[in-house]
Amino acid sequence: MTLLETTSAAVIxxxxxxxxxRRWGTRLGWSVTIGAILAFLYVPIAVLVLFSxxxxxxxxxxxxxxxxxxxxxxxxxxxxxxxxxNSFYVATCSTILTLVIGVPxxxxxxxxxxxxxxxFRKLVLxxxxxxxxxxxxxxxxxxxxxxxxxSLETVIIGHATALLAVVVTQVYARLQRLPRSYEEAxxxxxxxxxxxxxxxxxxxxxxxxxxxxLLSFTLSxxxxxxxFFLTGRDNTLPMYIWSTMRRGLTPEINAVGALIVxxxxxxxxxxxxxxRDKPGAR
Amino acid sequence: MTEIVALKNISKHFGTVIGVDNVSLTVEQGxxxxxxxxxxxxxxxxxxxxxxxxxxxxxxxxxxxKDVTHLPxxxxxxxxxxQDYALFPHMSVGKNVGYGLRVGGMRRTEVAERASDxxxxxxxxxRFDAKPHELSGGQRQRVALARAVVRQPKVLLLDEPLSALDxxxxxxxxxxxxxxxxxxxxxFIMVTHDxxxxxxLSDRVIVMREGRVMQDGTPxxxxxxxxxxxxxxxxxxxxxxxxxxxGETLHALGHQLxxxxxxxxxxxxxxxxxxxxxxxxxxxxxxxxxxxxxxVTDILYHGNSARIVVDVSGVSLSIDQTIAGARHGSGLPExxxxxxxxxxxxxxMVLADEVAA
Ligand SMILES: Nc1ncnc2c1ncn2[C@@H]1O[C@H](COP(=O)(O)OP(=O)(O)O)[C@@H](O)[C@H]1O
Ligand SMILES: [Mg+2]
Numbered sequence: 001m002t003l004l005e006t007t008s009a010a011v012i013x014x015x016x017x018x019x020x021x022r023r024w025g026t027r028l029g030w031s032v033t034i035g036a037i038l039a040f041l042y043v044p045i046a047v048l049v050l051f052s053x054x055x056x057x058x059x060x061x062x063x064x065x066x067x068x069x070x071x072x073x074x075x076x077x078x079x080x081x082x083x084x085x086n087s088f089y090v091a092t093c094s095t096i097l098t099l100v101i102g103v104p105x106x107x108x109x110x111x112x113x114x115x116x117x118x119x120f121r122k123l124v125l126x127x128x129x130x131x132x133x134x135x136x137x138x139x140x141x142x143x144x145x146x147x148x149x150x151s152l153e154t155v156i157i158g159h160a161t162a163l164l165a166v167v168v169t170q171v172y173a174r175l176q177r178l179p180r181s182y183e184e185a186x187x188x189x190x191x192x193x194x195x196x197x198x199x200x201x202x203x204x205x206x207x208x209x210x211x212x213x214l215l216s217f218t219l220s221x222x223x224x225x226x227x228f229f230l231t232g233r234d235n236t237l238p239m240y241i242w243s244t245m246r247r248g249l250t251p252e253i254n255a256v257g258a259l260i261v262x263x264x265x266x267x268x269x270x271x272x273x274x275x276r277d278k279p280g281a282r
Numbered sequence: 283m284t285e286i287v288a289l290k291n292i293s294k295h296f297g298t299v300i301g302v303d304n305v306s307l308t309v310e311q312g313x314x315x316x317x318x319x320x321x322x323x324x325x326x327x328x329x330x331x332x333x334x335x336x337x338x339x340x341x342x343x344x345x346x347x348k349d350v351t352h353l354p355x356x357x358x359x360x361x362x363x364x365q366d367y368a369l370f371p372h373m374s375v376g377k378n379v380g381y382g383l384r385v386g387g388m389r390r391t392e393v394a395e396r397a398s399d400x401x402x403x404x405x406x407x408x409r410f411d412a413k414p415h416e417l418s419g420g421q422r423q424r425v426a427l428a429r430a431v432v433r434q435p436k437v438l439l440l441d442e443p444l445s446a447l448d449x450x451x452x453x454x455x456x457x458x459x460x461x462x463x464x465x466x467x468x469x470f471i472m473v474t475h476d477x478x479x480x481x482x483l484s485d486r487v488i489v490m491r492e493g494r495v496m497q498d499g500t501p502x503x504x505x506x507x508x509x510x511x512x513x514x515x516x517x518x519x520x521x522x523x524x525x526x527x528x529g530e531t532l533h534a535l536g537h538q539l540x541x542x543x544x545x546x547x548x549x550x551x552x553x554x555x556x557x558x559x560x561x562x563x564x565x566x567x568x569x570x571x572x573x574x575x576x577x578v579t580d581i582l583y584h585g586n587s588a589r590i591v592v593d594v595s596g597v598s599l600s601i602d603q604t605i606a607g608a609r610h611g612s613g614l615p616e617x618x619x620x621x622x623x624x625x626x627x628x629x630x631m632v633l634a635d636e637v638a639a
Binding site: 184 | 333334335354355356361362364366370371372381382385386429430433
């Protein structure tokens, strides 16, 4: 998940310094600073990707040769493939669940006035400040009490709970900037509440919903603490990696990492395309 | 004439704030009625109760003979043009205009047809595919109008429709609005704080203050016979002074003026007023009865007329004099001149200073 964030942050910072430099001295100073920041952010990732092609198991420089062996090995690792599948399943379901609950919650917060609204808002947002370990343990206790067997589905519920705050915060912030007269105009023109939501409100908060969804997905994808407490026998990818790492770093892990980097890159491109607001839209 | 909107003793409270206070009024089919008053007097709230965006705390709303007090906006045969136009930014102009028909279940092709007809009406047929943000302020205004009339509502509500436009455009749009209203024969209820706009456009103006109706009348009645100094002061300029009537004489400003018999009850101290153009400035030596001696303190030129400010017994009065083109300036006094002013007796207004019922 941090991949998504850091990459976009880096993109922003490169853009903002491309303004006209005043003097060569300052320009040089800036270049060094930028270079240092980028190196700090990306050297570890570059190393990871590079060593995933290394013929040798050792992590020493220079590399002995290039190979795709580790990727072939990955393809044959059933446990790993299952873990990846589980991670996708959990991340997708918890994202959908949290959106389905979070978007209406944000709407209620913004559009309705009811007593205790302030308290409701704080309570919805609080879990974001709770350590995952607390969410994990408390939900574990709850699930035990009501007699749920632990499975990927309990993980999904746990993730959705923790992620709700992310969705509500982002969508609520967008709704606050959306003039209420749009919805009033829609109602005035004869639209029902649902028509207004799908034809007017949703298109105008689209990028916030997509952004919150992508962020939820990545957060869920690499979540460990909540997953650790709530999963049954199934492993998600981060849990699998973590468990194999106890037996030492392998180039196979590098290969998994490299694939995740590639996947994140796809997500970033996707988010840039999807979140590009149409001209005129807010 | 048939009554299309009736508000019955309608009030709206926002907690302890009283937005609208026991207002009753009716609007006839095809009328152009304007709610006029300063900011915060409850005009928008009143309009929003007709549109269904606010539910009255008390009283009822009847549209076209049907009680709609508790119906939501989408169940009322009225449409509103918002102050910020509220055009949907993600839809083209044509989609915006057609929106009301589309959500009503009309076929796509017919919607497009009707939408372009409506755009034609406001002279924007060629901007069907443009996005709202590509339009100028005046064009957006017209799209909002087209979108509101396309559903053929019984009443069109307009909340300060011209206030977002600059002065030149505003005047052009006034003409446009009036033309549109005549053309489609629709009932308009407009809200504004601009008295010129209200007088120029409306068949009837309702002057509001602090949630209540101060006066309800045609523009000329409001101008010639304002019922209170509040209305007199809000609409045009009025010279106000205190006085006492005895028979056909008005004792005011330390002098005596002639007034028609029965202008006001004998003997009580009241507020009187006259419009700047209803008085004349005469040289001091001219023999005239019932005039006020005055000193000129200021002269303001307005093209073909001038406003002359005079002092009468310590009260400042404004008088408009036209300047005859050929004899430029010759008819006007100079600052410091001693003059006398004659007010046409039938142009003196009596103003109830209590709030009108
Ligand atoms: N939603 C609201 N909540 C609280 N007070 C309101 C609300 N809407 C209007 N008011 C108050 O009601 C009064 C009338 O407001 P409004 O109808 O908007 O006035 P106008 O349109 O004449 O400027 C004002 O004092 C305003 O502050
Ligand atoms: Mg208003």
